[in-house]
Amino acid sequence: MNSKKVDDRIPVTVLSGYLGAGKTTILNHVLNNRDGLKVAVIVNDLSEVNIDADLIRDGGGLSRTEEKLVEMSNGCICCTLRDDLLQEVEKLAKAGSFDYILIESTGIGEPLPVAQTFTYVDEEQDIDLSKLTRLDCMVTVVDAHHFWQDFNSPESLQQRNQEAGEDDTRHVVHLLTDQVEFCDVLIINKCDMVSTEELEKLKNALRGLQPSAKIITTSYGQIDPKQILNTGLFDFDEASQSAGWIKELLKEEHTPETEEYGISSFVYTRKVPFHPERLLNWMAKWPKSVVRSKGLVWLATRNNTAITFSQAGVSRQLTPAGLWVASLSEEERYAYFGADYPKSPDWDDEWGDRVTKLVFIGIELDKEAIIDSLDAALLTQEEMEGNWRELADPLPAF
Numbered sequence: 123m124n125s126k127k128v129d130d131r132i133p134v135t136v137l138s139g140y141l142g143a144g145k146t147t148i149l150n151h152v153l154n155n156r157d158g159l160k161v162a163v164i165v166n167d168l169s170e171v172n173i174d175a176d177l178i179r180d181g182g183g184l185s186r187t188e189e190k191l192v193e194m195s196n197g198c199i200c201c202t203l204r205d206d207l208l209q210e211v212e213k214l215a216k217a218g219s220f221d222y223i224l225i226e227s228t229g230i231g232e233p234l235p236v237a238q239t240f241t242y243v244d245e246e247q248d249i250d251l252s253k254l255t256r257l258d259c260m261v262t263v264v265d266a267h268h269f270w271q272d273f274n275s276p277e278s279l280q281q282r283n284q285e286a287g288e289d290d291t292r293h294v295v296h297l298l299t300d301q302v303e304f305c306d307v308l309i310i311n312k313c314d315m316v317s318t319e320e321l322e323k324l325k326n327a328l329r330g331l332q333p334s335a336k337i338i339t340t341s342y343g344q345i346d347p348k349q350i351l352n353t354g355l356f357d358f359d360e361a362s363q364s365a366g367w368i369k370e371l372l373k374e375e376h377t378p379e380t381e382e383y384g385i386s387s388f389v390y391t392r393k394v395p396f397h398p399e400r401l402l403n404w405m406a407k408w409p410k411s412v413v414r415s416k417g418l419v420w421l422a423t424r425n426n427t428a429i430t431f432s433q434a435g436v437s438r439q440l441t442p443a444g445l446w447v448a449s450l451s452e453e454e455r456y457a458y459f460g461a462d463y464p465k466s467p468d469w470d471d472e473w474g475d476r477v478t479k480l481v482f483i484g485i486e487l488d489k490e491a492i493i494d495s496l497d498a499a500l501l502t503q504e505e506m507e508g509n510w511r512e513l514a515d516p517l518p519a520f
């Protein structure tokens with residue numbers, strides 16, 4: 123007897139990617155080459171008028187009787203329309219008449235919360251999509267022609283009138299980074315608009331940001347549908363850890379330089395705090411070769427607070443991440459963690475878990491110059507012995 127378990131859950135592919143990257147073009151191409159699959163399509167548009175839905179209705183060749191196009195407008199499926207997405211997908215899956223669900227997210231949508239919708243049980247609505255559906259593939263589409271312009275832009279979505287709501291303070295580069303760092307397949311579209319050399323450079327940089335995804339290059343979305351349908355690629359834990367900076371941080375052994383694809387990355391680790399003013403001066407003269415960096419920073423003047431450092435393109439941020447475990451009293455540690463408080467691998471008797479640990483990803487990185495200039499921003503021996511509170515600190519209070 124064949125004991126192989128048949129997975130009868132309906133597979134789902136989600137397309138994300140910044141505005142105008144080519145999601146609808148790809149979707150229509152895939153629909154026109156769907157090889158008999160009965161497909162339900164969900165198209166999400168931030169505005170009231172769902173233009174993409176019209177384009178798919180006109181260009182996707184969906185059967186009016188056997189297939190379905192669901193429009194989700196006036197919001198984003200990763201936030202305001204999340205509940206509606208749950209309900210729509212549940213309805214489609216329960217209908218039992220489709221072989222596949224294809225979702226096109228809005229250009230300003232983040233893929234991670236959409237993926238979570240398929241993997242977590244929604245207690246409030248009592249919907250567990252993981253019983254009905256199988257998230258097959260998270261796809262991010264990148265515009266080869268516009269990528270660098272957007273990635274290097276200091277603009278926020280609000281400045282471009284593209285925000286999801288009044289409290290949406292995201293910058294374009296953060297959105298692009300979130301989209302690229304969370305996917306199984308990365309489609310570089312509009313390759314007709316760049317030279318071979320430019321494309322190679324872009325591919326290298328994207329490979330550094332996202333080392334796990336399959337990268338496909340195309341023009342006008344002319345991909346083989348098999349590359350994004352029934353791939354079996356999605357795995358939540360893997361996707362959550364697929365960003366280049368996480369991979370580098372988790373590596374047990376740091377291979378000195380990965381010259382593969384011309385990209386290199388390294389981790390800068392120091393158990394000496396930074397002088398805040400010198401660190402800010404260093405950040406102001408940002409090394410152009412660095413595409414992405416992220417990690418934790420130990421600042422002398424904020425000795426109790428671990429600080430997250432995140433850079434993508436021209437955007438650089440220092441934000442509080444929480445207290446160092448070492449800054450807590452024994453009673454506080456007990457209250458937070460019980461008898462066994464976590465000791466990170468970087469723990470030492472003098473400073474506990476305080477550490478600076480930064481991942482740098484870039485093209486043709488001058489690693490030694492970066493390390494030397496960062497070292498010059500650490501406290502000197504003399505400063506280590508002085509009063510840290512008196513050091514110049516231009517950062518705002520957290």
Ligand SMILES: Nc1nc2c(ncn2[C@@H]2O[C@H](COP(=O)(O)OP(=O)(O)OP(=O)(O)O)[C@@H](O)[C@H]2O)c(=O)[nH]1
Nearest residue numbers: 140141142143144145146147229311312341342343
């Ligand atoms: N030159 C060129 N143009 C393309 C390519 N792919 C799509 N386009 C054009 O780019 C524009 C945007 O494409 P869409 O497929 O609508 O992009 P989208 O990501 O769905 O856009 P939004 O829904 O606004 O986020 C359209 O005018 C397409 O015809 C391509 O590979 N090369």
